[in-house]
Amino acid sequence: MIKLSDQETAERLNRRRAPMLFVIVIFFLLQQEAYFSQPPTLTRPVDYVRLVGWIALATVLLAILMRGGFWFKSAAVRALMEDEVTRAHRASALATGFVATMIAAICLYVFNLFEPITGRAAIHILLSIGLGFAVLHFAALERRAVKDG
Amino acid sequence: MAERLVNRLNALRAERGLTQAGLAERVGVTRKTINTVENTVFIPSTLLALKLSRALGVPVEEIFSLAAE
Numbered sequence: 001m002i003k004l005s006d007q008e009t010a011e012r013l014n015r016r017r018a019p020m021l022f023v024i025v026i027f028f029l030l031q032q033e034a035y036f037s038q039p040p041t042l043t044r045p046v047d048y049v050r051l052v053g054w055i056a057l058a059t060v061l062l063a064i065l066m067r068g069g070f071w072f073k074s075a076a077v078r079a080l081m082e083d084e085v086t087r088a089h090r091a092s093a094l095a096t097g098f099v100a101t102m103i104a105a106i107c108l109y110v111f112n113l114f115e116p117i118t119g120r121a122a123i124h125i126l127l128s129i130g131l132g133f134a135v136l137h138f139a140a141l142e143r144r145a146v147k148d149g
Numbered sequence: 150m151a152e153r154l155v156n157r158l159n160a161l162r163a164e165r166g167l168t169q170a171g172l173a174e175r176v177g178v179t180r181k182t183i184n185t186v187e188n189t190v191f192i193p194s195t196l197l198a199l200k201l202s203r204a205l206g207v208p209v210e211e212i213f214s215l216a217a218e
Contacts (some may be wrong), residue, residue, distance in 0.1 A: 007170065010179045085182045085191050145181045145190065 010080035011146075013070050017081075018143035021064065025135045028057050032128055039121070054124075058131060065090065065135050089141040097134025104129040155216045159187045161205050175204040 004012070031054055040047035063069070068082050108122055162172050162183075169183045176183070178197070185191035186201070193201070202209040 005174070007174050007179060011170065011173075011181070014179055014181050080177075080179050083178050083182050084194055084197060085185050088191060142181075145185045147184075 006074070006076045006080055009073070009077045013073065013077070013081060014142065015146050017069060018139045018146065020069075021135055021139035021142070024057070024061060024064075025132055025139065028061060028135075029128065029132050031057070032124075035124060036121075058127060061131055061135055065093065065131070065138055085145055086142070089138055089145070092141060093134045093138035096137040097130045100133035101126055101130035152215045152217055154189065154192055154213055156186065156189065156213045158183070158201065158205075158212055161207060161212060162187075165205065172201075172204060176200045 035050070035054070040050055042048065042051075068078065068086065070078060070081065073081075104126055108117060108125060111117065112122075162169070167175075169180045169187070173180045173183045176197070177200070182191070182193075182197070186193050186197075198209050198213060201212055205212065
């Protein structure tokens, strides 16, 4: 087997990260449909499983966004992947996530004047929108960066 | 008057027969970084600019300059 240099490994993983993030975040956002079409009542064990699954996926997405993922790779490879372009992309993505969350919070506040929303549902929406937008923006920036120029 | 940063990284790299990956290896970054700098998608830090200058053997001003818009 050919041994790849750290640069080559980081390059391959960089190319893999953006599509992988797109798939995970789309799966994450699709879960919202299931959540709101059948809101968990917490009277059945399956509701707890759904909630724990959603929280686990949100935590993984947040960890990938903040730390880059690929935790089982060597420190040298992860340091290469965590270069200044990636850090700039993350900063931009976090700003997008923040603005999206604020807009969603304002909309929820207004919506709540007419239709009561539970605290859990509000948190669910805000977390999904904030994290979803941030990860999508990060993935889009990373995808553009690894394209051959 | 607005100013923007332009660079000759692509030309200087080509003159030396280096690929993006080759230059990235010399500088100690990934090809992604070189690609984004060449395409002016990303403005590098002073540290990276100095590393690029050293790797190409030219002053920083020869790689980066300001252009009036």
